[in-house]
Amino acid sequence: MGVTGFISGKLRFRGRAATVSIALSFLVMIIAVSVSSGFRKEIRDALSEATGDVRLVPVTLDWLSGTAPIERSPAYLPYLDSVAGIRSISPVAYRAGIVKNGDVVHGVMFKGTEDFAPADSVSLPVSIPSRLAAILSVSQGDSFQTYFVGERVKARKFTVVSVYDDITGTDDRLVVYGKLSDIQRVNDWDETSVSAFEIILDDAFRTEAGMAEKSREIGAVALLHSSDDEASVVSVSSAHENPQLFDWLSLIDFNAVVILVLMTLVAGFNMISGLLILLFENISTIGILKSLGMTDRSIAKVFLRRSSVIVLKGMLAGNVTAIALCLLQSHTHAIALDPANYFISFVPVRMDIMKIMAADAAAYLLIMLLLLLPSMFISKVDPARTVRMS
Numbered sequence: 001m002g003v004t005g006f007i008s009g010k011l012r013f014r015g016r017a018a019t020v021s022i023a024l025s026f027l028v029m030i031i032a033v034s035v036s037s038g039f040r041k042e043i044r045d046a047l048s049e050a051t052g053d054v055r056l057v058p059v060t061l062d063w064l065s066g067t068a069p070i071e072r073s074p075a076y077l078p079y080l081d082s083v084a085g086i087r088s089i090s091p092v093a094y095r096a097g098i099v100k101n102g103d104v105v106h107g108v109m110f111k112g113t114e115d116f117a118p119a120d121s122v123s124l125p126v127s128i129p130s131r132l133a134a135i136l137s138v139s140q141g142d143s144f145q146t147y148f149v150g151e152r153v154k155a156r157k158f159t160v161v162s163v164y165d166d167i168t169g170t171d172d173r174l175v176v177y178g179k180l181s182d183i184q185r186v187n188d189w190d191e192t193s194v195s196a197f198e199i200i201l202d203d204a205f206r207t208e209a210g211m212a213e214k215s216r217e218i219g220a221v222a223l224l225h226s227s228d229d230e231a232s233v234v235s236v237s238s239a240h241e242n243p244q245l246f247d248w249l250s251l252i253d254f255n256a257v258v259i260l261v262l263m264t265l266v267a268g269f270n271m272i273s274g275l276l277i278l279l280f281e282n283i284s285t286i287g288i289l290k291s292l293g294m295t296d297r298s299i300a301k302v303f304l305r306r307s308s309v310i311v312l313k314g315m316l317a318g319n320v321t322a323i324a325l326c327l328l329q330s331h332t333h334a335i336a337l338d339p340a341n342y343f344i345s346f347v348p349v350r351m352d353i354m355k356i357m358a359a360d361a362a363a364y365l366l367i368m369l370l371l372l373l374p375s376m377f378i379s380k381v382d383p384a385r386t387v388r389m390s
Contacts, residue, residue, distance in 0.1 A: 018274030019314045022367075025267035026318025027325075029260050029363060033355050034326045036256035038348030040249055044206050046343075047238045047245065050166075050175060052090070052198025053206055054215045055241075056222055056233045069093075069193035070233060076225035077197075083221060085205040085214055090114060091194040093183035099158075099176075101136040101144040108132060108174045110146075112183030118161040126158045127177040129166035139163065148186055156186065165345060208246050211237040245343070264363040267314070268370035275307050275374045300375040307371050315360060326351055 047053075060068040072091050080089060093112040098105060110126075118125045128138070136144055140160055148154040158178070166175065184191065205214050219235030226233070239246050326349040329335055333346035 018270045019310055019317075021270035022267045022311055022314025023317040023321070025263040025270075026315050026360070026363065027322045029263045029359050030319055030322035030356055031326065031349075032256045032259040032263075033359050034322070034349040034351050035347060036252050037350040037352045037355060038330075039252050039344070041350045042344055042348040043245055043249060046166075047242060048200050048206070051238055051241060053201040053211050053238050054199040054218055055196050055236050055238075056199070056218065057196040057236065058231045058233055060231070068231065069187070069189055069195060070197075070231045072192050072194050074222075074230050074233075075227040076222045079221050079225045080199075080218060083214070083217055085202045085210075086218075087200045087202050090198050090200075091180065092196055092198055093180055093187060093189070093193075094195040095148060095183050095186050097176075098147045098149070099132070099136060099144050100147065101138055101142075104136055106132065106135055106174070108176050110176050110178055110183055110186070112178050112180040114180050116177050116179055120159075120161045122159045122161060124156060124158045124182055125161040125178065127162040127164055128160055129174050129176075130163050131166060132174045132176070133160070133163045154186065165339075208239040211239045215240070248343075260359055260363070264366050267311075267363065268367045271307060271311060271367055272370055272374050274310065275303060275371055300372075304368070304371060304375060308368065311364060311367055315364060319356070319360065323351065 056070075058068050058070045077089070080086060090113060095110045095112075097108055097110050099108050100106075116125075116127065118127075128136075133139060138144055138160055140163060143157050143159045146156050146158055148156070158176075164177075180194070181191065184193065187193075187195075199214075199218060201211065201214055205211065215235045215237035219233075222233050222235065329347060330349050330351075335347040337344060337346055339345045
């Protein structure tokens with residue numbers, strides 16, 4: 001244990017407010033980190049599901065009439081499999097349509113995917129966003145009429161098999177999911193024609209910089225290995241198509257950093273006052289230790305060691321409470337949000353252990369550095385006066 005460890009263990013600290021302050025500060029910090037990570041994961045996952053991280057689309061695609069498709073098995077497709085960071089490549093078909101139920105009419109985008117395979121054996125099944133369900137006043141099992149405008153107007157009756165929460169869409173960007181084959185038939189295509197390829201990247205590349213880099217690489221591969229008779233395609237990243245969402249995520253991250261700094265400073269300054277109380281309460285002990293030949297540095301280690309124990313106890317209490325609250329929120333979604341303002345209906349939390357440990361370590365080091373300031377008080381203590389006073 002050593003001399004400093006033995007002496008620090010004998011010191012009694014009565015500044016409970018400092019301990020509580022540290023626990024609350026770490027509680028707020030861990031929740032801020034978890035909420036920031038939660039928003040980033042939920043929104044990025046939603047964007048990946050809606051548009052992919054990177055899309056290969058034809059230069060001349062007509063979203064309204066569904067003309068100018070691309071080959072489902074282009075010459076460059078096998079070469080994309082060798083690009084590092086690609087998790088999956090999915091063909092999709094798009095077609096803009098006008099949905100109608102009663103007197104309500106609204107424009108939407110239909111998206112056909114291979115993954116959409118509802119258990120219900122109904123004709124023309126679709127999954128619609130909750131916002132559209134509210135606009136049309138329909139629910140699961142209901143049907144609605146749809147009109148597709150082109151050289152001639154086509155009418156189709158779709159059946160709602162599910163309603164999903166769309167955290168990225170607005171009233172003018174509502175997406176209805178259906179079978180790839182159904183949308184291909186609406187576009188008068190055979191199974192060899194699709195609108196685009198949606199590419200999902202590994203988590204390591206799902207940042208603005210990572211998606212931009214992979215978008216350039218994927219576009220270059222498609223350009224280099226496409227055949228002369230294939231339609232030209234361009235590569236577009238999700239970050240490029242949805243800059244407002246990524247700007248909003250950056251703002252969330254900035255707010256989390258501000259909270260981390262503020263809470264660390266609050267905990268540090270509260271701990272400074274606690275250490276000063278500890279020093280004043282043990283001023284005679286400091287004088288005795290000095291008279292016994294102990295250096296100022298060694299005495300400072302005694303009090304810093306005691307302070308470190310207090311900080312670690314507060315950190316542990318704050319971490320345990322924060323993790324418990326985060327687990328409760330992740331399972332119950334008890335705290336709700338307005339999707340119109342926050343793109344999601346609940347406060348998302350994601351406990352990234354590495355980020356939590358990094359926040360704990362950075363805050364602990366900064367607090368201990370701040371505690372070096374009151375430790376300078378030890379050098380001002382005169383052992384002759386303090387021993388005589390005791």
